Amino acid sequence: MLPQRSPSPIPTHRISLPPGHFLSLPPSYADQTPSYPSGIPSTSAHTSQGLAPNVASLASADFEVDVRTGFLPAERNVDRLPVEWDLWEEALRAARGEDVGDGLRLGGGREREALWRKGIESMPILSTTNLRISLPLLRRAHVVLAFLLHFYVHTFPSPTPRQTPLPIPASISNPLLTVSSLLGLPPILTYADTVLYNFHSLDPSLPPALPSNPPKTALASFTNTRSEEQFYIISALCEIAGAEALRLMRQSLDELFLADELALRRLTVYLRKLARQIDRIADVTSSMIGEIVPEEFYHLIRPWFRGGDADGPDSQGWLFGSSDQDLITWEAENKAGRGKKGKLFSGPSAGQSSLIHAIDIFLTVDHRQRSSPRGPQPDVQHTDEISTSSTETNGDSPAAMRITLDHTPISDAKSQPTEATFVERMLQYMPLQHRTFLLHLSTNPTPLRSVVVAHAESHPQLADAYDTALEALKGFRERHMRVVSVFIVQQARRTPSERVRRLLGQMDSISEYDPSSVIDNKLNVSQELVRGEIKEDGELRGTGGTALFKFLKMCRDDTTRAMVSRSAGKLYDLEKGE
Numbered sequence: 001m002l003p004q005r006s007p008s009p010i011p012t013h014r015i016s017l018p019p020g021h022f023l024s025l026p027p028s029y030a031d032q033t034p035s036y037p038s039g040i041p042s043t044s045a046h047t048s049q050g051l052a053p054n055v056a057s058l059a060s061a062d063f064e065v066d067v068r069t070g071f072l073p074a075e076r077n078v079d080r081l082p083v084e085w086d087l088w089e090e091a092l093r094a095a096r097g098e099d100v101g102d103g104l105r106l107g108g109g110r111e112r113e114a115l116w117r118k119g120i121e122s123m124p125i126l127s128t129t130n131l132r133i134s135l136p137l138l139r140r141a142h143v144v145l146a147f148l149l150h151f152y153v154h155t156f157p158s159p160t161p162r163q164t165p166l167p168i169p170a171s172i173s174n175p176l177l178t179v180s181s182l183l184g185l186p187p188i189l190t191y192a193d194t195v196l197y198n199f200h201s202l203d204p205s206l207p208p209a210l211p212s213n214p215p216k217t218a219l220a221s222f223t224n225t226r227s228e229e230q231f232y233i234i235s236a237l238c239e240i241a242g243a244e245a246l247r248l249m250r251q252s253l254d255e256l257f258l259a260d261e262l263a264l265r266r267l268t269v270y271l272r273k274l275a276r277q278i279d280r281i282a283d284v285t286s287s288m289i290g291e292i293v294p295e296e297f298y299h300l301i302r303p304w305f306r307g308g309d310a311d312g313p314d315s316q317g318w319l320f321g322s323s324d325q326d327l328i329t330w331e332a333e334n335k336a337g338r339g340k341k342g343k344l345f346s347g348p349s350a351g352q353s354s355l356i357h358a359i360d361i362f363l364t365v366d367h368r369q370r371s372s373p374r375g376p377q378p379d380v381q382h383t384d385e386i387s388t389s390s391t392e393t394n395g396d397s398p399a400a401m402r403i404t405l406d407h408t409p410i411s412d413a414k415s416q417p418t419e420a421t422f423v424e425r426m427l428q429y430m431p432l433q434h435r436t437f438l439l440h441l442s443t444n445p446t447p448l449r450s451v452v453v454a455h456a457e458s459h460p461q462l463a464d465a466y467d468t469a470l471e472a473l474k475g476f477r478e479r480h481m482r483v484v485s486v487f488i489v490q491q492a493r494r495t496p497s498e499r500v501r502r503l504l505g506q507m508d509s510i511s512e513y514d515p516s517s518v519i520d521n522k523l524n525v526s527q528e529l530v531r532g533e534i535k536e537d538g539e540l541r542g543t544g545g546t547a548l549f550k551f552l553k554m555c556r557d558d559t560t561r562a563m564v565s566r567s568a569g570k571l572y573d574l575e576k577g578e
């Protein structure tokens with residue numbers, strides 16, 4: 001007979017929520033109304049009418065975290081909107097063409113790009129009303145409109161410095177602002193658009209799964225290259241590998257609640273399994289090196305991702321709508337970046353994936369420690385707040401639910417953002433429910449580390465398993481740094497091949513490769529990267545480059561610092577700062 005089990009005396013750090021806190025509100029997400037026969041698809045400002053999802057349970061579908069597929073949607077992604085929105089789909093098809101080199105060109109310069117943009121400018125503003133019946137339709141609309149936005153912005157010829165922001169035609173910006181609000185996403189291309197909502201599995205009628213039904217095909221693309229498709233699909237494979245990690249984390253939480261002898265043994269097993277699963281995510285990430293042609297990624301693909309803030313304070317910025325009223329409204333409702341007008345958002349990055357951040361929170365990797373004397377201080381930066389729900393529009397909302405945001409882009413060489421500010425910035429690029437999930441995890445911290453530390457002497461295997469999981473996460477970060485080195489650092493100094501220059505249209509006008517022309521043609525994220533010097537080990541020096549690698553190394557070192565027994569060869573306790 002099993003011994004009777006009772007909850008552990010170890011504090012579980014559960015926070016009792018004040019009445020009216022949106023985490024305490026009754027569920028509304030699945031409510032069906034005459035206007036929303038499939039349920040209200042969003043919790044954001046315009047649509048939730050003051051109601052918010054029930055996010056009180058970790059197992060909840062309200063987080064849009066599926067037990068089988070993690071942060072990937074379990075239902076099939078829509079690959080084409082119904083006929084009512086044919087104009088958008090056809091504009092996208094015309095922009096990308098049928099094959100490699102057949103689509104619009106970065107930096108434009110041909111009549112074809114100018115004509116396409118004229119078409120967008122004269123396109124009618126289509127209604128979004130009938131999209132609201134279905135979440136997959138809304139997601140596809142965001143994908144299509146965000147790709148159109150980036151095609152529009154990045155097919156202008158090399159900019160002579162423009163003082164005024166680039167106006168985005170109302171045919172794109174109006175529906176994009178509405179759909180973004182409904183999904184809780186910003187009006188720009190995000191990781192959700194390129195990865196989460198942009199794939200079909202081997203058998204799209206079934207939920208993605210490893211190894212039986214992996215994500216296989218990307219739905220939208222700028223270049224039609226295999227490299228671009230693999231960049232999206234391998235990221236989706238990381239997500240599906242992460243689903244098992246999330247499941248193990250949830251099982252661990254159950255055991256942590258009890259924290260008796262049996263629970264500690266099970267926890268040890270789960271942590272070891274979690275380590276293996278993180279290794280798998282790292283393996284998948286490293287596979288990018290064999291599957292994606294680095295110069296294609298750097299020169300052909302990545303420049304399309306540039307956001308309205310890509311040149312830091314000197315960015316031209318994008319002006320949404322026929323006036324900027326819409327964007328101002330959007331900003332005001334999101335309480336973020338007041339007055340930044342179109343310079344607010346960065347382009348997509350896998351750093352916007354919720355997965356690694358969730359693992360960080362679960363394992364209590366604390367990236368804020370660096371702002372203590374132990375780590376570098378960030379420069380003075382603008383800060384604002386972002387909220388997770390429009391229900392907290394007054395000043396009475398709990399402080400825990402406000403996050404301080406740093407809007408300074410990472411490519412701004414004048415600032416050295418800490419990882420904490422980076423993660424916080426990334427939150428606003430995640431779908432509302434995923435953002436809410438992470439906030440729920442971080443405002444209800446797991447007692448994992450306290451339990452491990454409290455039992456480290458009596459249960460050394462548990463401490464070892466915990467450190468093994470952190471070691472795996474550190475390994476992921478080291479391998480990710482190698483990926484960044486191959487795809488960004490090394491490419492920044494290399495002359496692209498003739499084939500790539502031809503695809504860029506550079507063979508027409510430039511006889512010899514000139515990095516500054518690349519910058520002018522918006523082909524580079526950071527001028528400093530090109531101008532930087534590269535050490536023998538491939539690491540980039542120079543202002544921007546140093547910031548990039550310093551940042552990634554700090555993230556890795558934070559992971560090591562969380563270990564309870566390994567790093568110093570003795571047990572030390574993060575909480576005590578020893």
Ligand code: HEM
Pocket residue numbers: 231234235238239285288297349350351353355356357410477480483484487488548552555556
């Ligand atoms: C070609 C592939 C990739 C490149 C070139 C790349 C590049 C970068 C860069 C430059 C950063 C610094 C922040 C930024 O500017 O966005 C970053 C951060 C990050 N990336 Fe990637 N990345 C790649 C793939 C991935 C994949 C597949 C994952 C995860 C599944 C990932 C997860 C992260 C995370 C979590 C961060 C935040 C830093 C940290 O927590 O260590 N990246 N990446």
